[in-house]
Amino acid sequence: MFKYAVWIIFALALLLLPQVFSSLLGISILSQMTIAIVFALSYNMLLGQGGMLSFGHAVYFGLGGFMAVHALLGIEEGDYFFSVTLIPLVGGLFGLLAAIFIGSFSTHKAGTVFAMISLGVGELIAASSLILVSFFGGEAGVSGDRTYGPTFFGYDFAQHLEVYYLAAAWMFVATLAMYLFTQTPAGRMANAVRDNPERAEFIGYSARRVRLISFVMAGFFAGIAGGLFAVNYEILTEQNLNAATSGNVLLMAYIGGLGFFIGPIVGAVVLTLVNSVLSHYTDLWMLYLGIMFVLTVMFLPSGLTGFLMMHRTPWHLGKMHLLVKPYILTAIPGAVFALSLLAMVEMAHSFETELVFLGATLNSDGIMSWTLLMAIALVAYVALRRSLPRLREAWAQANAIDRGDQS
Amino acid sequence: MFEVLIFATLNGLVTGLLLFMLASGLTLIFSMMGVLNFAHASFYMLGAYFAYSISLYTGFWPALILAPVLVGVLGALIERYGLRRVHKSGHVAELVFTFGLAFLIEETVQFFWGRATKDYRSPDILDFPLFTLFGQNFPAYKAFMIFISIAIFIALYFVLTRTRIGIIIQAAITHPHTVGNLGHNVPMIFMAVFGVGTGLAGLAGVIAGPVLTTFPGMAVVLGSIVFVIVVIGGLGSLAGALVASLLIGLLQSYAIASDVGMPDLLNWLGVSFERDHPLNDIWRLTLPQIAPILPYLLLVLVLIFRPSGLFGKRES
C-alpha cells in the first residue's frame, strides 16, 4: 500500500507544484527539472544499476532531441500530421536505434574499456555534428516550433504551463517505466551483472546481453528526455551532445546517489536548482559546482540519498534524537566556515570594491573586511574540528543496538 | 610536395613527442594504481599557466624548472589527500573523482587567470628559424621541444631501469603487495609516481604553452587525444604509448597538411553528387576537416577490434 501512496503523492506534487511556483521562472525551472530527471534516471540505468560508467550518454539525449526537432519541423511544414505530444516518443525511438547500433560493439566489457568507448563515441558524434550540417545545423543548431500540428484537447502548447504539464506527464510515465524495469528479470540481472559479471554467467546469463538490454533501454529514455527538451526549448545544438552535457548528467546521478532509484531524481532537482538559481547570484557558480562535486566524491560517495539512507538504522532504533545536537554543533561552524571562504573568494573575484554578500556589505580593498573574514573562518574551522569527535561518538551510539541485560 | 612531407613529419614528431610526455605519465599512473587519470591533461594546463606566471618574474628558463616541480608537488598532494581517500569507494569512484578534478582545475584556472588566452611566449633566445627549406621556416623552438622531450625520456628510462628506486617502482607496478611486504613504503611510491607523472604532464605544458597557445580549454583539446593514445598503445605499456603517440602525431600532421578529401576520391572514381543531396556533407569532407576526429575514430575502432591495444596486456 505504501508503494502506491508514493506514486500518488508524486503525481499530486507534479500537478500542484506549478500552482505554488507559478511565475514564469518557476515554471521554466520545473520543466527543466522534469527533463533532467528523465535524463538522470536513464543514466542511472547504466551506472547505478548496471555498473557501466558512461562518459557519452549525451549522445542519445542529443540524437533523440535532434530527431524530435526535425519531426517538429516536419509537422510545421505539413509533411507529417501527428500531435506534438508524441514528439518525445520520436526522440525515444531514435535514441533507441542509436543505442542498439552503438551498444552492439560497446557492451562486451564493462569497466574502463566501456568508459573509454563511450568517451570516444561521444566525442566522435559531437565532433561529427559540426560537420554534418544538414542534420545537425552546424553551430546554430536546429530550431523548430511546437505550436503546429493537431491540438491536444484544444491545447496548442504555446503556453509554458501547458508544456510543463506535457513534460510532467511524460516524466511520470517514464519514471514509472524505469522503476518497473528494475523489478523485472532483466533489471535484476543487470544488478547481478554489475555486482559480479562472472558469476552471472555461471548462473546462465550472458553478461553482455544483459548489459546490452540496459544500454538500449537507457538510450531510449535518454532519447525521450531529448524529445522533451526539443518541445520545451524548440532548439537543439551541438552542446546537447557534447562531453559537458554527458558530464552534467553524471554529476546529477552521482550527487543524488547511485545506489537508490530516487537518487538521480534528487540529483536532478538539486543540480537544476544550482545551475539556474546560483548562476544568478554569482559568476563563480561553475567553480562552486566543481568543488561540490569533488567534495561529494571524497566525503559522500553514496550521494545525498545515500547520506540520508545512512540514517535508517538510527531511525529504526529510535535514536535519531542523539544526533540532533552533534549535527547542529558541526553544521553551524561548518556553514560559517564555508560561507566565510565563499565571501573571500567572491571578494577576490569581483571587480567592484564593494560587494554585497548575504546582506552584509564588504569592501574588497579594505583590510578590515579581509581580516574579519579570516578571523571568522579560523574560529569556525577550530569549532568544526572540535565538534567532530563528539559527532563520531554520537553516531556510534545511535547505531549501537542495546543488548539489554547481559549477565 | 617534398617540403610538405618534411615539415609535416617534423611537426608530427614535435606533437608526437609532446603527446608521449603526457601519455607516459598517464601510463605509469594507470599501471601502478589502476586508475585512468582523467585530470592528467589538466596538469599539463597547470604547467603552462604556472610557467607563464613564473616567467613574468623570472623569464622562461627558471620557469622551465620550477613549474613542473610545482605541478608535481600539487599532484602528489592530490594523490595523498584526495585520490587515496576515494580509493576505498571503488574503481568507479576513482574515475569519477579524476573526472571531477579535471572540471575543478579548469574552473580554478579560469578563476585565477581569467578566460583570455595568455601571452606566454617562447624565450627570445630561441626565437629564430633553425633552418629554411623551400621557403618555409622551421622554428628553433620546435627543435628545442624535440630535444627536451628526448632528453627527458632518456632520463626516465635510465631511472626506471638502472637505479634502485626505478626497479622498486617497476616491481610495485605489478606487485604492490609483495613490494610492500619487502618493507618498501608503497603508498609513498604511489604518491611519488603520481607526482612524477603529473610533473611530466606539467613539463609538457611548460614547453607546449607557447606553441599550442595557453588558454583554459587547452586541457580539453589534448586530454581526449592522450586517452586515445594510451588505449591504442595498450593500457599499461610504455612502448605502446610511444608508438601510438608518434603514430597519432604524424597522422594528424599529415592529415592537416594534405588537402586531400572525399571530393578528390570521388572525382577519381568519376562520381559526383548534387548540391543538396542529404549526405552532401559527407561527400564534401576533406581530410583536414576530419583530422580532429581521426583519433576518436581510431579509439573506437581499436577498442572494438583489439581492446588490449597494440602492446597492452589483456584486461584482467
Added chain:
Amino acid sequence: MSLLQLQGLSKQFGNTKIIRDVNLEIKQGEKHAIIGPNGAGKSTLFHLISGRYSVSAGSIMFKGTPIHNRKPFEIARLGLARSFQVTNIFPLLSVFENVRCALLWSMDYRYSFWQLLGKAKALNTRTEELLEEIGLHLRRNLPAGELAYAEQRALELGIAIASGAEMILLDEPVAGMSHTEAKNAVALINKVTAGKTLIMVEHDMSIVFDMADRISVLVYGEIIASDVPSKIRGNARVQEAYLGEVVQEGDDA
C-alpha cells in the same frame, strides 16, 4: 552412464603446462572428489570444465555434447553448475535476490523486461524453499556482502544448486571453516546434492573419504590415480606424492 568425460585434456599458459593430458570419466549420480597438493591444477581443471578457460588440447563432453571452449553461460544452461573457492556472490544484492537470480534462467524468465518479479509466485516460493534448505531464510533481506563467512559459503552453495543442475562442481566448499562449521556444511552438501552428480575439490581428508564414491588424485596437472577411496588410501604413489605419513594402515578418524 557417464555424464562428464575428459579426454586428453591439456592446458598451458604460455610455455607452462598446468594440466597435462587428463582423462577422466564421471558417472551419473557419482560423488567424485579431486584431491592433490596445492598448485596441482585443481581449480584450473574446474575452470576448464565450467568454461572460464579455453582448453589447449583435448575435449570435455557433458551428456555427450562437447562443452570445451564454450561460454560459461552456455555450459550452465546445459545443467552444469559450480561454486567457487573464493566466495563469488552478488554482494550488493540481498540474500533473497541472490538465490532468486540463480533461479531465473531455469524457470524460463530469460531476459524478460516486462514481467514483474514481485508477482512471480512460483519463483518466489521456490526461492523461499531454497533459503530454508540452506538455512539462510532469517537473513533473507541482508545484503549478501554483510553475511558471516560460513553463511556466505552456504549462500555460495545455494546459488550453485538453485538452478537444479544435474552436475555440481564444488571448489573447496569448507575452506576456512571451523570444525563445527565444516560439519554443518558437509551435512548441507549431502542434503542438497542428493541424487545429483557431484565433483568436489577438497583438502580435508576425513570429509573426502567420507563423502566420495571415487577419488582422483591430481599432481602437477596429471591424474596419478583414480579409484575408490580404499584403493586410493593404499596406493603407494599417492601416499608418496600427497598423503605422506598421514595415512597409515589402521589409522582412522
